[in-house]
Structures are given as structure tokens and as C-alpha cells.
Amino acid sequence: MSKNFALTGTERFFEVSEIIVSKTDLKGRVTYCNKQFIDICGYSEKEMLGQPHSIIRHPDMPRCVFELMWETLQNDEEIFAYVVNRCKNGDHYWVNAHITPSKDQSGTIVGYHSSRRVPDRAIVDTVIIPLYRQLLAEENAHANRKEGQKASRAMLDGILKSKGITYHQFAATL
Template identity: 45%
Template sequence: MKNREIELNKKMMIVSETNEKGIITYANNDFCSIAGFSKEELIGKPHSLVRHQDMPKAAFEDLWKTVKAGKIWNGIVKNRTKNGGFYWVNATAYPSKTRNGEIRYISVRVKPTKEEIEKAEKLYKTMK
């Protein structure tokens, strides 16, 4: 299973929510089934739990800078699964507020195209 790619199907939509420190407060069923973690294993953990080592730190620095500025971030991200595999997503992250007025971040991820993945792989190699 290690280094095996898990491909999202077109109908899947991974949704998660974190607090302003990046700690997961919500994970939908698609997130759990793709990443291989249970909701209990995800909730309360940093979202970096699914960060793949191939992803350059600069990509996440850009994501955090963007959402903390109140803007929407979009990019192609390689995440890791619990068993050491990986999956690519077209991710959109944005800030929101809870009913209590606390800042939270919501991320929605869908299947990227082959072209988007190839472009991202080339770009990330230049950023490492």
C-alpha cells in the first residue's frame, strides 16, 4: 500500500474544517475514506497530519498567508494516506466564522485533472 496512489472519483468531495490554528474540527466521510483515517483520528489533530513530504513548505505558507488575509486559496495538493499512500486534490480553502464569531477555515477538495497534477509536480520540484 505504501506509495500507492488513491484516485478520487469525480463524485467525491472532501470537506474539512479547522480552527485558526489548523486543528481539524470537522471531516466528512469522503475525507475519511480517501485518507484512511477515522473521524476520531482526524478531529483534534493538525491538518498537517495528511501533508505529504513531496509538498513544498512554501505552498502551505502561501495557503496560510492567503486565508489569514481573508482571501480564498486554490491549488493542487498531494496528501498522504494513513497507510503511506497518496492522493492528489484540487483544493480550495477559505476563512469563515463560527456562530460564536471564531475564525475557522474550510477546505473543499475535488479530483484534479491529469494536466493539473503534471503542472503541480513540475512546479513543486522547482520549489524544493
């Protein structure tokens, strides 16, 4: 499935009472998506199932945050993160995501479960957007994507270290 990378600059919103839910396999391919997810992203269930969750990746989302997410999940830990996603038509929406590993009866990780809620707008505007712009500027300052991601991750780790907190403590204090 080809991705439409045109951005409209239009933000979509959802109700505080709604929870956007999706599940993926170990490779990040969508295995389940609820009605709220389908409604806000603009893809049908048929279009989403089997596709990489990154189909909704917004270019303003720093790659180093996804790297941190994957590291955390693969270490069998949950993570909370503010994420901006891209809709099928190029609109975008912000979420406060809670992502956890899904396990089978023997305790083996078989996929991931994400529940997304309406984020605190003041935090998005005053903390997250400025931080993500800073991380993206660092990523984009390098010709090589991997080097840019590595540099922005070092920047994020440095910011957290300077505050004397882990990412989990940072997310919990927002």
C-alpha cells in the first residue's frame, strides 16, 4: 500500500471518553484496530490490517522516540508517550499512548497493544512540540538517517540525564 505523504496541517480531535486501540504483531503489523482508530485515521479496517503501524507515522514525530519505544517494549516493559499521527488524507492528531507487550499463556511476547487517549493540550504545546522540534532538527542536521537518529537519541538521553530522570520518570511527570 502506498503512503500519501501530503500533509494538510489540519489537526483532528477525538473525545476524552474515546480510547483509540490497536494491536500489532512482533513486526509492528496491525492485527486489530477499533472503531475510534478507524474513524480518526481515515483508513478502513481492511486497509489497516496487516499493514505496518508506521503507515500513520507523521514526519514530525522524531525517530528516536520510536527507537526508545521499541527498546522499552522489547525489554518487556510498558511505555507512555505523546505521539503525533498522520491520517490517510494528510491531517494529523495527537495522542497520549500507553503501549504494552502482549503475551501468550507461556509469557512469551507475541505482539503489542496500544491504548491512546486525548493528550493534555498544554503539555503538547509547551513541552512535547518544542522537544520534538529540537529532536527533529538534530535528526535532520545529518545527511545519514541513522546518524541523525543516533544523534537525536543522544540529545534526548542528555536532556533526561541533565534533569536526573529516566524517560519513564519524565513521562510520568507530564
